[in-house]
Amino acid sequence: MSGRIIPLIMCGGAGTRLWPASREGRPKQFLRLFGAQSTFQDTVQRVSDPALFDRPIVITNAAYRFMVLEQLAEIGLEADVLLEPARRDSGPAIAAGAAFARSRAADSVVLALAADHVVRDAPAFVAACRRGLEAADAGHIVTFGVTPEHPSTEYGYIQPGEAITGQVRTVAKFVEKPDAATAATYVADGYLWNSGNFMFRADTLLSEYALVDPESIETVTAAVTKAGRDLGFVTLDKDSFERARAISIDYAVMEKTSRAAVVAVACGWSDVGSWHAVWELSAKDADGNVAQGHAVFEGARNCNVSSDKALVALEGVEDLVVVATEDAILVSRQKEPGALKRLVGRLRKVAPQVTEDHLKVHRPWGSYQSLDTGDRHQVKRIVVKAGGRLSLQKHHHRSEHWIVVRGAALVTVDSAQKMVHENESIYIPIGAVHRMENPGKIPLELIEVQTGSYLGEDDIIRIEDDYKRS
Template identity: 50%
Template sequence: MILPIIMAGGSGSRLWPLSRQQFPKQFLTLLGNHSMLQTTANRLQGIVHSPALVICNEEHRFAVAEQFRLNGINNSGIILEPVGRNTAPAIALAAMLAIKNGNDPLLLVLAADHVIRDESAFCDAVKRAIPLAEQNQLVTFGIVPTAPETGYGYIKRGVLLTNELGFSVANFVEKPNLTTAQNYIATGQYYWNSGMFLFKASTYLQELALHSPDIFAACEASMLDTTHDADFIRINKQAFEICPDDSIDYAVMEKTQHAVVVPMDCGWSDVGSWSALWQIEDKDEHGNVFKGDVIGIDTNNTYVNATEKLVSIIGLDDVIVVETKDAVLVAKQSEVQQVKKVVDQLKLEQRSEWQHHREVYRPWGKYDSIDNGSRFQVKRITVKPGAKLSVQMHHHRAEHWIIVSGTAKVTNGDKDILLTENQSTYIPVGVVHALENPGKVPLELIEVQSGSYLGEDDIVRFEDRYGRVEATESK
């Protein structure tokens, strides 16, 4: 049986401002009607498999769980990495968990943020790789290149295997310059390195222990002390923190004698930039891709993503424009990789726009910070049916809640009250309070905060159904 392993980490810098550190690109809906994470899970329907096991950062856990819930697809658990240590340790955790559960499945390792246009070709390649993986080979999928791409690593194939299902791996090569990439394409012996794999859990662990024993030992120690909270699987943080940071390519695939490559021609892209997204999108007769409310005049070969406002452009060529509630990016297509410098500058200036959107998702719903000043902040809060915010208090701010729609069950000090549309309540500084939606429809309210300090860390939690009593995130 195949156990899909979906790696859903990411920093959210390459597709800023739409992606952020707390909401990276795997959670974005860039193509079609589903997020990239949901689309990754959906494309597995053409393969017989167990529910996917997901690996993500601790801070992304609720977003991952919510995306699977909205998608109506089960998972085998969500492993939470307390710190990022790259792909080799992440896959080791998944393999160890699978074997700990008494199985030795084939692990189909996938990134949550790749685009695959031809899903039937993807499934066919995976099926071709199954016999190789069952014979204790470490299969990597090589993308048949369509251009001399300089943004991808490459795999050089070796001899054709006797069963003709794939090739031995001659070697892995780093991202080349244009001339080198052109030479690679001309030989017909190179594939793009997709970062997708298929192998037995036990085979991977054996090779990891042989070639990177320090990673193996740290992951093994991390898995000796695991805790389970709903779908979440937490490992020992102290043991994992000492684990080396290394990719599966460096730690295992470049050293093993059991690496094979199976070609895959499936319309693949890792969507590493806005220009890469423009390249794979359907374009109009002028080469433009317009998302949202856009008016373009005398404009060619331009990508515009308008999420909130009307965006009008005139006389542009080869430009990227991305508009969100709190930020706008305008860049030449040839310079769009420098968006990382913008993110670095935002970090340096300690601004919030690199980290999260104005609209922030929480396990109970979301809030949108619609206005703020030196001593006040206004949020629009949406609480899902049946959801409840933590029982909490604030040292420096008071809050005024006005119900817009739905029904709110409010704890305000020693009182429990029900509020409906156009009703409100005031919560003074230091008063213990809670908010719950007991109804069947979303609860919408406006929260006006006032006080000497309005930071996200002014919160003391007493009870929380989402396990955040020790956390400091808002609400």
């Protein structure tokens, strides 16, 4: 091995197991569930020691690319960001990351990590990476098996086999998520939870993958070789990548390879796969209740409340999850996480919008939030980051009225430019070519009132755009 370990952060998932907080447009890896940072930020920081780790690679998609950059900037770190043109599960994603890492260093060792996991003891995890490094460099694909804290039906398990070197052992077998009785047997027999995180030489992973699916490796490698650059992102070639078979890395490689190895680690790990898992990881009051946001409990026990703004009051109930966002409320039993998946499946049919986007929609320049919508009007609150600007655009069906409530806006309307300050407003007629930007040092906040016969987001004709969306 010529250099340090290259972290490969898998950040393209869009799971809704924490609905309504997590949605397609802003999934759980970007949420601040346990403090000031998201699990994505925690994951990147966990592998940021330059003595052991090299510049990370983040693989995500175009929808999340600016969230990735924004959250990296918040913690003062940088990465090579690869954009998948289509979701193909973890197999092709990890293969693409390995191929890109190999282009940086032929003998690189890669550490593939999910962006939405929690590790409460980061030093213990880093120590496990050090223990597994020699085996990975020698050609093993090392997975991290978590020492179970209790029998769980939510995870797959690994049976360790013979010793390889130090505390690294072969994998005797992988097993799927068990029932409760089987899980208890596995724990008693020394099985480990399968964390879904791996360390390997890039060339080893690619060669083992090619043994079982050479076509996918050929297309993924071509997607990396033909990749372009756009606003600093590495854009994988669409035609090549889309021909790869959609499959998880477990099914594609780990359950078939003879090179699988496992290192045991006790690091307070969780894949945060349910609201019950969030409750388990959170600080509780004397009655076992957890509150994120404003909540009051009276005679309630072992409840989990998360609320954006509304006060939630629980009385005389036990083992409930209550999640209140501005457009949806979930009330569920703590210990039936599978039921939420079925519920979200129904919601996708009857109210798909609440599974896809929040009322607050993030954009590369800032965010907007719908406050009120009627037959021919819509009111939004818009926030533009310092130095940010919207596209130069026009609308065929609506006019707009902007009222600045904080900061100052530089507004272009056709050929004229004007500074609009706090408590001032400006009118944008239908068809006018216009743009808003924030030249100041603080966020620009304004209220936008739209009126017209059609108010959809697809009535935006972009003429020029800093983020190449025109």
